[in-house]
Amino acid sequence: MELSTISSNLLYAAFFIYLAAILFFGATVKDKNSGKASKAGKIGITLTVIGFLSQVGYFFTRWVASAHAPVSNLFEYTTFFGMMLVLAFIVIYSIYRLNILGLFTLPVAVLIIAYASMFPREISPLVPSLQTHWLYIHVTTAALGQAILAVSFAAGLLFLIRQIDQSQKSKHTFWLEFVMYIVFSTLGFIIVSSAFSGFGYQVAFQAPIEGEMTAIEYEMPAIAGPHDGELTSSGKMAPWFDAPVWMRGVDAAQKFNTLIWSLLSGLVLYGAVRLILRKRIAASIQPWLKKANPDIIDEVSYRAVTIGFPIFTLGALIFAMIWAQQAWDRFWGWDPKEVWALITWLFYAAFLHLRLSRGWHGTNSAWLAVGGFAIIMFNLIAVNLVISGLHSYA
Numbered sequence: 001m002e003l004s005t006i007s008s009n010l011l012y013a014a015f016f017i018y019l020a021a022i023l024f025f026g027a028t029v030k031d032k033n034s035g036k037a038s039k040a041g042k043i044g045i046t047l048t049v050i051g052f053l054s055q056v057g058y059f060f061t062r063w064v065a066s067a068h069a070p071v072s073n074l075f076e077y078t079t080f081f082g083m084m085l086v087l088a089f090i091v092i093y094s095i096y097r098l099n100i101l102g103l104f105t106l107p108v109a110v111l112i113i114a115y116a117s118m119f120p121r122e123i124s125p126l127v128p129s130l131q132t133h134w135l136y137i138h139v140t141t142a143a144l145g146q147a148i149l150a151v152s153f154a155a156g157l158l159f160l161i162r163q164i165d166q167s168q169k170s171k172h173t174f175w176l177e178f179v180m181y182i183v184f185s186t187l188g189f190i191i192v193s194s195a196f197s198g199f200g201y202q203v204a205f206q207a208p209i210e211g212e213m214t215a216i217e218y219e220m221p222a223i224a225g226p227h228d229g230e231l232t233s234s235g236k237m238a239p240w241f242d243a244p245v246w247m248r249g250v251d252a253a254q255k256f257n258t259l260i261w262s263l264l265s266g267l268v269l270y271g272a273v274r275l276i277l278r279k280r281i282a283a284s285i286q287p288w289l290k291k292a293n294p295d296i297i298d299e300v301s302y303r304a305v306t307i308g309f310p311i312f313t314l315g316a317l318i319f320a321m322i323w324a325q326q327a328w329d330r331f332w333g334w335d336p337k338e339v340w341a342l343i344t345w346l347f348y349a350a351f352l353h354l355r356l357s358r359g360w361h362g363t364n365s366a367w368l369a370v371g372g373f374a375i376i377m378f379n380l381i382a383v384n385l386v387i388s389g390l391h392s393y394a
Contacts, residue, residue, distance in 0.1 A: 003065035004123060010058035011079065011113070017051030018086070018110050025102035029288040041099035048090060048106065055083045066123040071139040073124070078116035078380070080140070084147035085109045088304070092151055096300055100292045105154040111183070114190045134323035141315025142341075146376050148308030149348065155301035156369030162292055163363060166283035172363070173280060179370060180281045184273070185266025189258070192265045196220050203236040205229040209250055216250060223260045226253040298362055301369045302355060309348045316341040340379040347372050 024044035059080065062070040070076040089105040092098075157179065164172045196219055205216045207226035216226050225231070225239030227247060243253035270281075277284045320341065321331040332338065351368045354360040360368065 003061050007058045007061040007065060008121070010054050010061065014051040014055035014058065014083075015110065015113055017047050017054060018106050018113075021045075021047035021051060022103065022106045022110070025099055025106065028099035029103070029291070038099065041097075041102075044099065044102055045090070045093055048086060048093075048102065052083065052086045052090060055079075055086070059083065062123070069136045069140070071143070072135065073119065075116050075119040075121050077139065077143065078119070079113055081143045081147055081380070082109045082112040082116065084140075084144045085112065085150050088144070088148040088151045088308075089154075092300060092304060096296060098292075098296060098300060100158065100289065101151075101155060101297075101300065104158045105151055108150060108154055111186055111190070115186065118190065118193045132323065132326065134319065134326065138315055138319040138323050141311060141319055143315070145308050145310075145312025145315050148304050148311060149376060150373055152301045152304035152308065152369040153373030155297050155304060156366035156373075158289065158292065159294060159297045159301060159366040160363065160370070161282045161285050162289040162297065163294055163366075164282070164286075166280060166286055173282065175367075176282045177280055181266060181270045184270040185262050188265025188267075188269050189262035191269075192220065192261050193258075203231070203233045206232055207253070214250060216254065218254050218257060220257060220261050222257055223264075224253060224257045229253070294362075298365060301366060302361075305348060305351055305355075305369065305372075309352065312348070313345060317345055336383050337379070340375070340383050344372070344375050344379060347375055 021044045024040045024047065027040035028038050028044070059070060062076070071080050085105065086109050089102065089109070093101065160172070160176055164170075164176060166173060201219060201221070203218045203222055205218070205222070205226050206213050207216055207229035208214070209216075215232075216229065221237045222231075222239040224241060224243045227242045227245050229239075229242065231238055243256045247253050247256055273281060320338070324333065324338075325331045347368075351365075351372060354368065355365055
């Protein structure tokens with residue numbers, strides 16, 4: 001069996017082991033004290049460690065197969081990000097033994113790994129600018145820092161669902177439900193993309209790109225077609241409308257169409273769950289979290305930032321600047337990826353400032369943790385896929 005096949009099988013195994021671990025962590029909500037070790041919690045963390053080791057096996061077998069660290073494209077980076085998130089959870093769990101944290105952290109890791117599977121998985125040679133040891137140093141350190149910060153998000157979300165009064169509508173309940181909707185939209189993107197990919201769906205257009213008629217292919221039915229585009233595939237659904245005129249890139253309209261499918265599928269999933277539960281999703285989850293200690297959850301969220309922030313600073317800023325100086329003869333160039341890395345850094349610096357000097361504990365701190373992760377995901381998704389720059393090779 002080829003190494004690439006072994007690598008893929010190990011990743012699949014890790015994915016399903018994480019799903020099993022989530023079920024056992026979910027069973028701990030019935031424990032008398034969800035913060036203490038229990039049989040279900042012990043099985044959950046054991047499965048998590050086994051899944052992590054399986055994913056480590058994926059990482060190193062792919063490294064051998066490709067002859068370089070597998071962090072050079074979006075599939076590889078995103079799976080590595082998910083792996084580091086699991087590692088961060090294991091480390092923090094070993095300190096606090098908070099079973100309920102696994103019920104919120106592991107689903108985030110599973111969604112990230114599933115999201116990674118939407119990108120091309122082929123092993124390809126490195127472009128010249130990536131043929132350096134700084135690829136390993138910068139990217140892996142930045143991913144580890146972001147992964148630890150993601151644990152802060154999971155703890156912050158857990159705190160908000162646990163503490164926010166769900167008996168009446170407020171700005172907190174609105175934004176909490178919006179976060180739930182975004183989670184469902186991510187899940188919807190994965191389901192819809194996998195379904196159409198499995199069916200081998202394709203629809204082709206001809207559209208003017210920079211003054212020339214260019215062939216454009218969609219892998220989902222076209223809700224939004226290319227601006228002034230012409231459908232060239234017979235028997236396929238015509239677009240409902242054209243993408244905005246300013247979306248002139250070859251893939252811009254396709255990405256816009258994918259975004260619409262994600263939002264619509266997320267709306268359907270979210271609406272279906274709301275109909276079944278007949279109440280807000282956060283309100284349905286809240287009764288299961290009453291045994292969780294909010295002070296410990298708040299501490300976990302804060303500690304994750306204090307650990308993740310300096311690691312992110314090293315990887316995403318300092319090491320990145322050194323690499324940029326070597327690759328492009330300048331340590332800073334206002335590339336979109338660089339700008340959003342700086343925005344992320346400034347946000348978490350403000351988080352720590354407000355926490356330490358202004359006393360932003362509890363709900364305020366939890367919302368900051370959720371907002372910081374939103375910036376991280378915007379950097380991962382929108383900046384990589386939509387905004388072109390020197391990092392577009394990823």
